Amino acid sequence: MSKPVNVAILGATGAVGTELLELLESRNFPLNNLKLLASPRSAGNTLKFKGETLTIEAVEESSFQDIDVVLASAGGSTSKAWAKTIVEAGAVMVDNSSAFRMNPEVPLIVPEINPEAAANHPGIIANPNCTTILMAVAIYPLHKIQPIERIVVSTYQSASGAGARAMEEVKIQSQAILNGEQPQPEILPYPLAFNLFPHNSPLTDTGYCEEEMKMVNETRKIFNEPTLKVTATCVRVPVLRAHSEAINLEFKNPFSVAQAREIIAQSPGVKLLEDWQKNYFPMPIDASGKDDVLVGRIRQDISHPCGLELWICGDQIRKGAALNAVQIAELLLEENWLKPKVSTVKV
Numbered sequence: 001m002s003k004p005v006n007v008a009i010l011g012a013t014g015a016v017g018t019e020l021l022e023l024l025e026s027r028n029f030p031l032n033n034l035k036l037l038a039s040p041r042s043a044g045n046t047l048k049f050k051g052e053t054l055t056i057e058a059v060e061e062s063s064f065q066d067i068d069v070v071l072a073s074a075g076g077s078t079s080k081a082w083a084k085t086i087v088e089a090g091a092v093m094v095d096n097s098s099a100f101r102m103n104p105e106v107p108l109i110v111p112e113i114n115p116e117a118a119a120n121h122p123g124i125i126a127n128p129n130c131t132t133i134l135m136a137v138a139i140y141p142l143h144k145i146q147p148i149e150r151i152v153v154s155t156y157q158s159a160s161g162a163g164a165r166a167m168e169e170v171k172i173q174s175q176a177i178l179n180g181e182q183p184q185p186e187i188l189p190y191p192l193a194f195n196l197f198p199h200n201s202p203l204t205d206t207g208y209c210e211e212e213m214k215m216v217n218e219t220r221k222i223f224n225e226p227t228l229k230v231t232a233t234c235v236r237v238p239v240l241r242a243h244s245e246a247i248n249l250e251f252k253n254p255f256s257v258a259q260a261r262e263i264i265a266q267s268p269g270v271k272l273l274e275d276w277q278k279n280y281f282p283m284p285i286d287a288s289g290k291d292d293v294l295v296g297r298i299r300q301d302i303s304h305p306c307g308l309e310l311w312i313c314g315d316q317i318r319k320g321a322a323l324n325a326v327q328i329a330e331l332l333l334e335e336n337w338l339k340p341k342v343s344t345v346k347v
């Protein structure tokens, strides 16, 4: 058991923050002291932890004194604003935002895939994009057996991927539509209830949106395969929680479906779930609240002799964000990697 440490959750009231709280409790994380931080909007509100009532504080310059680990889930601009203060206070920040993911000095970690890369960090470790983590955990065990040459992925992303308020908005919109009203979207750009739309992250000049480019660039960084071919189409769907993904993998040589099933069934962080008799494969309601990424409907691609098709569902708030971050913190404690080995990062 590692020595207990002082932890701060930055963004404690959000979709990811409240899940972090639950995980620290249920996994019995070695905690000495826990501090809950958010914006001034939530200061003074309370959250429960292990039967105790903790008061949320507005983040400020002195918030990180005596803190060992900051689990940050308050968005990219907040992470950028506080990173220097956190690192200078001697804490390590495990950051759920995209602020530092592609910084070459900052490790981008999925503990089941590249734990060793976390050893050399500059006080910041990035948690990958949620959709990318779910795909990476599912396909990396196959990639280890035979390198993947090309990935074609289409995603079906839940409302909670855009935060707690987006999830509430879909519930309110659904009720309004059932009452015969026309709801006005406030958090998401378009009505999501009884609808879907291509992912709402900004478009880049490639014609791909930022979420799609995260899947491309972050998968390459996590796998340490800078030229891996990846193309993604990301779609927001009116599901409250858990993302689904249809993944087509191309290998150099044929990859047998039976072997793929066997590997998935034995790999950490994933669970094979398929009943071909019943036409039953992973659904968001199966994945919600679960740690494992569910994988099923593994098929030979009939259009390509070296292609495999997979269908996955995973709780993007849990393995796609909070659980992966807590696993990173646990790894740092177990390996005694809390102190930065790389001196500075430009923040």
Ligand SMILES: NC(=O)c1ccc[n+]([C@@H]2O[C@H](COP(=O)([O-])OP(=O)(O)OC[C@H]3O[C@@H](n4cnc5c(N)ncnc54)[C@H](OP(=O)(O)O)[C@@H]3O)[C@@H](O)[C@H]2O)c1
Pocket (backbone or CB within 6 Å): 010, 011, 012, 013, 014, 015, 016, 017, 037, 038, 039, 040, 041, 042, 043, 059, 072, 073, 074, 075, 076, 078, 096, 097, 098, 129, 130, 160, 161, 162, 163, 164, 165, 316, 317, 320, 321
């Ligand atoms: N939701 C997901 O599935 C998911 C998955 C992977 C990664 N992420 C990433 O995780 C981060 C949090 O996402 P979320 O979905 O949890 O968002 P959220 O539900 O909207 O929560 C945002 C949190 O950040 C806090 N916050 C906002 N502005 C702040 C500021 N200026 N200073 C301090 N705290 C501030 C909020 O506090 P108040 O209560 O005071 O407003 C709240 O606690 C984002 O970077 C997101 O991209 C989310």
